[in-house]
Amino acid sequence: MVALVVAGGLSAAPALADSQAGTTLAQTVSAAPRWTKTYAWNVTKTADPASLDLAPGETGDVTYVVGLTRDNGTEAAYIAGQVCITNGGAVATGGLTSVINVTKPPSATVVASTPLDTSGHPVLAPGESRCYGYEVAVPSPPEAGKAYKVSADTSITNHSGHLGTPFGPNTSASFGWPSSITPVHGEVSVDDTMQGNLGTFAGSATTTYTRTFSCDDAGVRTNTATLTHTDDNTAGPSATATVAVTCTTPPPAGCTLTIGYWKNHPKAVAPMLPVWLGTPDGQLSHEVTTTNDAVAILNFNGAASNGINKLRGQLLAAKLGIAGGADGSAVAGAIADADAFLATHAPSSWNSLSKADRNDVNLLATTLDNYNNGIIGPGHCDD
Structure with a gap:
């Protein structure tokens, strides 16, 4: 007026x-x-799962959740x-x-x-x-x-x-x-870079949608939900979610792969499990049965300064390569020695080892690392 x-x-x-x-x-x-x-808005966006490891021809679904909150107004x-x-x-x-x-x-x-x-x-x-x-x-x-x-x-x-x-x-x-x-900014329209317009909202709300990914979508898929105030067409806040899509092809047979390959391709690890680190009857032997456990061991359980962690990681990578068809004769002795040691030693034993024993553990880990990198044995798959 x-x-x-x-x-x-x-x-x-x-x-x-x-x-x-x-x-x-x-x-x-x-x-x-x-x-x-005048109302203030906030928006959140999540993706579940946040990563997909797919094989060629395989698809995976990701559910996106966009959450809107509107305050009580000023x-x-x-x-x-x-x-x-x-x-x-x-x-x-x-x-x-x-x-x-x-x-x-x-x-x-x-x-x-x-x-x-x-x-x-x-x-x-x-x-x-x-x-x-x-x-x-x-x-x-x-x-x-x-x-x-x-x-x-x-x-x-x-x-x-x-x-x-x-x-x-x-x-x-x-x-x-x-x-x-x-009312000022009492209502918002939500636009999503992946899904398009998600509707108009006059209060706090949650909206979801599902997208299907395949190997064609390999990479980091980023998308953003942005609010627009409908009364004056001004931009409101936005939120972004990312999904990492990995496409894992079956590893070639007859050659070795590095520890880095296995820890970044859990889809390729799964068919090779279970794997023993140590002898099956060893008191401190460890049976690797899940990809999550395998990836943790391949990452040295977050403590690379511990030589027993390194030995466990390199031994697991070598056994995965052999399970995939690589000739392991070049490291058969090293594997037997590593299994015998790990049957009676856990990573917590590292600080109590003598200097000579530590050197022996590091030498075994280096031999297996050379095998995984193709320096000895049948050669690396990239060669």
């Missing part, structure tokens, strides 16, 4: 004051109420408008100031007040008009349907008849406060 604009001004000073080197002012005031509740009540001032005389204005006061008739009590910012154009030339914008907050909640009045009390210090004393017009505009609050 835009308030009725009421013009105000002061007539010219009496003849006695006309000889003074002053000027006169006239002005109009506009006022419009603003009663809003209420604001204020009046916005302009004070348009005209210099009606032949000299420039001096000391131009104005104060915006808000009352609720019939009461004359000021309920809100703010100075008018004239700093961008503080002097009006003879005959010049200038409009100055203002906003003044009022106590919230405002009284819906009640009358409000905005007055601009404007003065200069060189008004004719009042030189040296602040003097000028007081002009007002009145209106009735609206009966309802206006």
Whole structure:
């Protein structure tokens, strides 16, 4: 609602004051109420699972969940408008100031007040008009349907008849406060770079969709959900989810593969399990039965400085290669020695080993590493 604009001004000073080197002012005031509740949004996006290890011809489904949250909103009540001032005389204005006061008739009590910012154009030339914008907050909640009045009390210090004393017009505009609050950013539209538009939402919500991936999608698949405020088409927050798609082809037969290959291709590990690290009857032997366990061992269980962890990882990689068809005769003795050692030693034994025993463990791990890299034995699959 835009308030009725009421013009105000002061007539010219009496003849006695006309000889003074002053000027006169006239002005109009506009006022419009603003009663809003502004909402803030947040968005999250997850992918489950976050990685897929696929074989050629195989597909995997990923479920994406987009979560939207809207807060309870922040209420604001204020009046916005302009004070348009005209210099009606032949000299420039001096000391131009104005104060915006808000009352609720019939009461004359000021309920809100703010100075008018004239700093961008503080002097009006003879005959010049200038409009100055203002906003003044009022106590919230405002009284819906009640009358409000905005007055601009404007003065200069060189008004004719009042030189040296602040003097000028007081002009007002009145209106009735609206009966309802206006929501701001109360609704959002959600667009997803993978799925397209997910709909329009007026409150906290969750929406899901499923996508199917294959080896053709190998790589890191990134997509983003972005909110747009429907009332003003401005962008809101966004959230991104990633899915790592790996395509694992069966390893070639008759050659060896590095420890790095096996730990990054758990799909290729699975058909080779179970694998014993140590002899099956050893007190501390370990049977590897799951890909998660295998990957942890191939990563030295996060402690590469422990030589027994290195030996376990290299032995597992060698046995996986042999299970895949590689000739293991070049390291048959090293494998037998490693199994005998691991049947009676766990990684926790490393710090208690003598220097000579540590050297023996490291030598076995190096021999198996050379085999896995194709330095000895049938050769690496990349050769």
